[in-house]
Amino acid sequence: MGDGDGPLNVRPASSPRRRFLLPCVLAGLALGGMMYRHHVHCRAHQERVNAMLEEAQCPVQPSGLRSAFSQWPSAGLSSSDKELYVQRLSKAIQLDTVSYDDMYETDPTQAPEDGGDPRWLVHERFNKWKEQEWPLVYTHMQVEYITKYSTILTLPGRDPTLPPVLLMSHQDTVPVQEATVDEWDQPPFSGIVTAPDARGRHWIYGRGALDCKSLLVSELNALERVIRERLERGEDVRGERTVVMSVGFDEEVMGIKGAGNNSLVLQERYGQDSFAFIIDEGSTGIENEYGLKVASLGLSEKGSLGAKIEVDVPGGHASKPPRHTGLGILSLLIAALEAHPNPHTLHSSSLYLRYLTCLAQHAPDMPSDLRKRILDPAQWPALADSLAESDELRAHIGTTMAANVARAGAKTNALPEHSEAIVDSRVGWDDTVADVQARYAVVMKEVAERLNVTLDAWGEKLVDGVEGRGRIHVDLSWPSAGREHAPITPSEGPVWELMAGVVRHVWGENVVVAPKGMIAGTDTNYMKPLSKNIFRFRAVPMDEGENVHTVNERVTDQALFGITQYVYELLVNLEGWRE
Ligand SMILES: [Zn+2]
Structure with missing residues (x-):
């Protein structure tokens, strides 16, 4: 996946609002009894415009979180934790878990001696490794393997009446094309950790560094940290509400055997619309646009x-x-x-327009002409035409x-x-x-x-x-039979506030959290029946992780710690939180 959007470049336009103003001015100049009628007409028109702008507003940017943040080390992680987290990602990359397209046709539960595809077996090794690497997680959480290799981990909550939350990720990766191996700065399955760059960052190289072993490792790190702290404080390791982690093993080849079957188990166990929220990988993360740090949450997918x-x-x-x-x-x-x-189109509930509105309302360096176009509904059709000139932006509208x-x-x-x-x-x-x-x-x-x-x-x-x-x-065509776009996750209310609040706490209160739609698919497709609140998010600043699905896929150690902190803070903030 990967739809890093690149800089936003649209044609300048002249005379914003003139199209609306002119009729009103002309109407104002009209004589006699006509004046009153036109006045009413213009006011109704202005009300419509205001309603559209209201709907397109950038969501509320929550600040201040409710829970005990002192638990995340304010001075950063200890050097031994840092070393451990980096080595875990490195090891995860070295355990090559590539999915090939033709594996879609094969049954992972069938043993090779019975004619099964031996390429699935890497997941057995990978799962063994996870069990050994995170013993606290695997001792204190219930562990289930569905379809042989996909994992459901459950930390039951103390209060079974509270809706659980679901952390998702996948452990397979796309292949490395043979012809491109030489183009890699480091071998693609080496998991090599580089010496610090000019900004003191170590880069971890390899297939899956970003998509999505860094998220998988971070979710396990965060769960481990939460469990360890509760044990150290002599508390119940269980939180108030149940936390479920679902790890797929075939996301890159449709995901139906992993997330698809995990979802069936979870629907059977918890029912429809039973989860407070779901997080998973995304194709957008934290970018710099016109002097603004903006974190885009994928609120839906095409x-x-x-x-x-x-x-x-x-x-x-x-x-x-x-x-x-x-x-x-x-x-x-x-x-x-x-x-x-x-x-293509832009209107007041378009996810991409709402993303642009966040920039228009908050980005200090946005050219004023562009800002005016975004904040003027009369200009949205022309703005959509300008955006559509870029292949990448057209995909959003x-x-x-x-x-x-x-x-x-x-x-x-x-x-x-x-x-x-x-x-x-x-x-x-x-x-x-x-x-x-x-x-x-x-x-x-x-x-x-x-x-x-x-x-x-x-x-x-x-x-x-x-x-x-x-x-x-x-x-x-089979297998990608028709699928409607996912419902749009609400960008207001307690779930949004928790999510956006955590993002701003981790990456800074100057970050604006904006809605966005995902143009590629994720395993959350299978989990749609479980929750109205699904967030697809690559919790990595754009310059800290690069090259998803291509040569030199890599992520920095700092980015890795950021993902762990994000998941950890979501978990600890669940205590006392009500949706
Ligand atoms: Zn992925």
Whole structure:
């Protein structure tokens, strides 16, 4: 994953508000009895604008936390804890737990001697290592392995009536491409810890450093710290409310065996909507934008739609081809879809607009023109157009489409009878899967009609073409069948205040905590039935962790301690907290 957004660059525009002001001024100049009517009209208009701005407001920035923060060492961690935490991440990286795409098809519970895929076995080693490395956690928490390798750890609460909280992470990683191994500054599974850089930071290198072994290790470190402190104080190790940790082992290949099955167990055990909140990895963290430190919490994630387009035509010798081969028809369809991009939009409840509003309200160095555009609803459509010029920002304000896979033809001199492509769409917050399907159907229908080729899409016959010309068949591809975007986590109320308060306590009261939507997916997709409050967050400053899914994935020791502190403070603040 990784949608680090880069600097926000949008075209300047002139005359903010003029479009609203001018009619009002003209109306004001109108004579006689008309004046009163226009006055009422302008006031109603202004009220609408105010309501939109109110909805788009940056959320309240809570400060001051309720619990005993003295427990987190104010002078920082002891050098032995620091050493321990760094070595744990290093070791986690060295235990290579790569997921390969084709593992999706295999059953991890099947032993290799019975024909199972031996590549899953690394998780047995990894789980053994976790048990040995965090003995306090594994002694005091209930440990369950679901689907053989995915973990559910439970620290039951003293008060079973309080909704539990869920900490999520995953222990698998994406592979390292063979051809890129030489480009790494340190070998990708070495877990090497560098000498301090100019800012005194040690970098920990390797696949999974950021996605997401640093979160996994930090959650275990935080739980260990909480348990150890309670034992040292002679207290019950249990907190007021139950804490559950769910660790998946196949997030990079859909996550259904790990988080998917963990979720079924948790739903069965606790019921729907039973958790106070859930935290997991995210694709955005703590960035600097226009002189502001902003922590973006992923309050939702986009949906997805995999469309499989198949074209079947009569075959034959390539020496006497029709005007369009099957592959040609497939290409025309893809070209037509690309020529009709999904719409983009910004409105008062758009997550990305609300992120921009936080910048407009708090970032000291934002150009005043841009600030005015963000705070003027009349300019939002034009602003959306400007943002859409950037591929990265467009992904935040609409549904995207990418034709990624195509197969056709077996031989140079033979016409391809069967051609197929998979088009991957990430469904935005203003769309449903059905909206996107309908839009694609309209575009493809036009192509099919022009070519006189039969088209059936999404189970409906749309064009009855000339017999023998061929047939286009469009359906959901497997395994990424259609999925709607996740509900949007509220950015007000006690859960928001706890979350945002902890973030500001850990990274500084000058940090603004802003809503954002995730454009990639996480394992939280499976946990949606469990809570309305899901936060996807990479708890790392942008310059302290780099290169998710690519060469030189790395994270600093400081960043690692920050994640541990964030999880720890969330846990200790649960005492006495009520949602
Ligand atoms: Zn991840």
